[in-house]
Amino acid sequence: MSVSQAAPVPLQIVRTVAELRGVMRGWRAQGLSVALVPTMGALHEGHLDLVREGLRRADRVVTSVFVNPTQFAAHEDLGAYPRQQERDAELLDQTGGHLMFAPTVDEMYAPGAVTRITVGDAETGGPSQGLEGDFRPQMFGGVALVVAKLLNQVQADVAVFGEKDWQQLMVVRRMVRDLDIPTEIFGLPTVRDDHGLALSSRNAYLSADELQIARRLNVILREAADRAAAGQPLATVENDAVAALLEAGFDTVDYVAVRQTDSLAAFSSGVVEGPARILTAARIGRTRLIDNMAVQGARFEGLGSRF
Template sequence: MPENPETLPIIRTVSELRAVVRGWRLQGLSVGLVPTMGALHAGHLTLVEEAKRRADRVVTSVFVNPTQFAAHEDLGTYPRQEAQDAALLTAAGGAVMFAPTVAEMYPAGFVTSVAVGDAARGGPSQGLEGEFRPAMFGGVAVVVSKLLNQVQADVAVFGEKDWQQLMVVRRMAADLDIPTEIVGSPTLRDDHGLALSSRNAYLSEAELAVARKLNVILRQAADQAAAKRPLAAVERDAYGAILKAGFDRVDYVVIRHADDLTPFAEGVVTGPARILVAAAIGRTRLIDNMAV
């Protein structure tokens, strides 16, 4: 039921969510899902808009998922602003906001995990974020599989900014025969080209000026890769340019096959490719990617 008559309904339990979706189904309506961790910004709202184009009703989940955070990461300080999120979703035309508690999503006795590949079998979860945040994709797979099962949506929309995550979710849905269509929505950027992210709120003004150089370096590297420059040289120069721009650390900057994130054996781009980066400035770790 609505917690504020001026905002869309906020649902806390799986049973109530399923009852609402069942009512829509009885009316012959299609259902879309936009999974988020809240602290919504314009980028999230473009996902809602995309889901609205593809479905009659859109459920937006707002849940900071503890299973994808390691002990040293920012679970406790991740921005939370539920009332503002609800107002933004109301303005965007969302149907309901699903904001469960941790106990609702992971009740006492919960022990199930979802594996999304390993060193022997490979898969898009290997390397990159899977190396630097080894707890992440298993946690993402659990919560996304639960949300897809809870909503049983016709379509679910994810942002392309988290490209590796999008590939992991697509692989998981295909492998587990989940019928929901998994759609990627292009990254929304600010006027300087910085990818919008909830974690951008951590940046100081000086750090923000540095962060806005990242997309410029990526685009230059992508153009060089598209022109068949050897990838080892492109990646090496991009790595140095990011540090020179003022970042404190570069975890990776690589150009990979777009769909499965495997390296190009030929050493140059020979098909659809993506350049992906993770770099830190101050206490903020930024990820970004773009097509080559």
């Protein structure tokens, strides 16, 4: 698709699906392509990089700002999740975003709505199984539902997601393929601070001491990824990484796992045998951090090649 190089367009803010679709009809009538960047707000540089990627890939960019209740369990931080829509709008305007869609819960989920989406289960498998699916079993159904609604509402040519939520990205890609949704799903590499910590809205919860501990997460993960790439047994690699995180000061570790890149299935042989990703979730105080990275340069016996 060709991307317009016209003068900047002031940010529009709409709060209803009817308003959103009205704007989309106008853009389509002009032959403009559209990118969608779904967010829960509290925007940071990582989100803004997604918007910039949308600007490279389409003529217009819609950024949704919606704290989605269907992906939170009763005990999780829905009420505490940071909300700063005025600041979000300023950042989007400065970045060149064209429209902020900020619906209410009732606008997004009409009273009485009963439709749910499941992307795989224990019988069929799928990327929603295990990892975050074990520790936050409500999450991916909620993510799939809200993303499906946003894709339907915007009818975007492309949607841009961050790779920090790798399992979520794989769930969305699987859903889009299975439901024949004609939107290209693009994953943008994780944006990190100068110490390698993945940017996240939840980083704001960290104290100064906790932040120093958090910055060990990507270092320990990279060391584990290198060991996995070298062919070491994954059970040992994963267990040692958990121990290293606890020694570094994390209070608990939900998982460290090396999985197949796209399906997120485990390697049945216990060693890396193809494209792989290492994923983790760990807690410091009241903050739960996730991260992941590719397992680079693994060698496979008998293949004589590298991925």
